[in-house]
Amino acid sequence: MPVAGPRRVRWGVLAVFLTPALILLTAFVIAPILGTVAISFECKHGFCLKNYVDVITQQSPDLALIYPPGFGGPPPWGALIHNIVWILIHVPLTTMLGLIIAYLLKDTLGGSFIKSIIFIGMVIPMVVGGLIIRFMFDKYVGIVPKIFQFLGVKSLAITWTSYPQTALIALILGSVWLWTGFSMTIYAAALETIPRDYIEAAKVDGASERQIFFKIILPLLKPATLVVVLMTILWDLKIFDIVFVATLGGPGGASTVMALVMYMYFARELDFAKAAAVAVLLALLTLIPGVYMARRAVKG
Amino acid sequence: MADVRLENVVKRFGKVVAVDHVNLHVKDGEFFILLGPSGCGKTTTLRIIAGLEYPDEGRVYIGGKDVTDLEPMDRDVAMVFQNYALYPHMTVYENIAFPLKIRRKKLGLTKEEIDERVHEVAKMLHIEELLDRKPGQLSGGQQQRVALARALVRRPKVWLMDEPLSNLDALLRVVMRAELKKLQKQLGITTIYVTHDQAEAMSMADRIAVMNKGRIMQVGTPHEVYYKPAHVFVATFIGNPPANILECRVTQDGDKIILECPGHREEIRDPELADAVRRAGVREIYLGMRPEHIKILKHPEPGTFKGKVYVVEPLGSEQIVDVTIDGTVVKVKAPPTLSLQPGETVYLKPEDWKKVMVFDKKTGKALKGATP
């Protein structure tokens, strides 16, 4: 058989290999998705948009996606807004922290040991992570309130997860801690791939450490940054477990998120149609970074 | 413009002594080549001059100033890396402008002046039409020009190059040799150039330092290292093919000095050679003969070396004949008209004993060079 030349598609072989995968995919992925979408449009009489209208305009603070009465004050602001705030704080913090740690620990003695400790945040189950966050911000045993107590900031020497002013930010900061290991690992791997020659060439060309970092290293890390940012956004949109364990969205919906609202419709309200509607909305949101990433991946 | 001096420079990597007590003085405006086999410490020496490697011992001077403790950026040298190290995320223009842009304030340059200088050096190296491209879109030869341009644009005191032609195809390499040399002479920048290719070194250098195992074996003009190699290593490294080495013994018989080599025994008649051997008072020597200084005879004559033809490599204008003399292979350049068969018995005759080099077998040091 000559290797060169255009390959003929052999449909028979293709069918043998593809059929089992297609069946599984249909049964366990495509069908449930279509089912969920269908349910989200289900009303008493046929199909309608009522579920969507209801979940979007819902004004009970623990189920609201957008909660205008809370604007201007402390949370609750609505689950969708919480997710967005989460992204706005978490993404830059995690990205920068991961990069800084990876960069500082590169070629440092004991660097890989410290990196593995930070990486633990990645490997522990998020449920455990949620518990740890709860403890970390606890007035009596938590390190964060203790630090503020030591600094004399009384208003923050409290159990953060119990107050609407601090619950959401406690979770977000906790997620930074849990997720930095991811960003650090991606950056550490990417840093290894930058040839030493580029940095040395820049040194001889007269660049300072700062210029080397900003003009050579940072631009070369762009693909890694893209992965970190997109993956973090996705994670923040889907965030559920740590909220569930640490605050259950409380107090008074002050730290709830989209996925938790979906769960509440489903498990507490037993309103499957609205749960499905929130699920579809959430899925659509995750599609934005997801599709962008997939397109980048296809383009190479 | 500046000279470069290395004083007793030593660099170790663990147990490996990469650079072993190197002393060099590269003169202002000189095209100086560090030549040696792979792993002999050329790159490390260059990196020490650039400031990318700190020597364990010794000092480095550029333009008379001790720069041993200075950072690369403060040495005012430019380096062309073996793989060019062009920044892949910048265009050719940005690559060339980079050394100027990052210290625009220090150099007191305006944006227009930078632009002017980038275009000037791009024009000199014939890469003006490539300025908007990324390095990934360039051929090896084009990348190499961009790397040269980036090193030139700053008008550095010293130009360092680490095997810049080794990634090019043979034809382009020969063209670039001539161009580089012309450029260097035109600009008069002190240049230290690393290569393992002796032909490259011979054709470009003002002076060559031949290195082996971290040591400088000899510093000299191409002519000197070719005809007067200071060490048997230099003789066997330079030339294409390099010099042939025969292990011989010398014995004194009254006033006569008898030379015993494989396939050969006779009195040394060349007075210069006899003198050199007598003065050194050694018993065992290496005889060095360049392939082009040996004649192949089909019939014995006094003072010839008897051997057997092993392989014949025709090269068009000449042929290289491998002759074995008691197991030692000797390469001879012969005219293409001479017809030889493998296995044929031949007699090798030094064209002129004045062109025969002699080395002390124990130290490898030259006792006598060749008279061109």
Ligand SMILES: Nc1ncnc2c1ncn2[C@@H]1O[C@H](COP(=O)(O)OP(=O)(O)O)[C@@H](O)[C@H]1O
């Ligand atoms: N960073 C390094 N770490 C350990 N050994 C090195 C390093 N750089 C060079 N060496 C060793 O030093 C010797 C000289 O290397 P180098 O200067 O690169 O030789 P050349 O450029 O002549 O081929 C080699 O034996 C090499 O293995």
Ligand SMILES: [Mg+2]
């Ligand atoms: Mg090298």
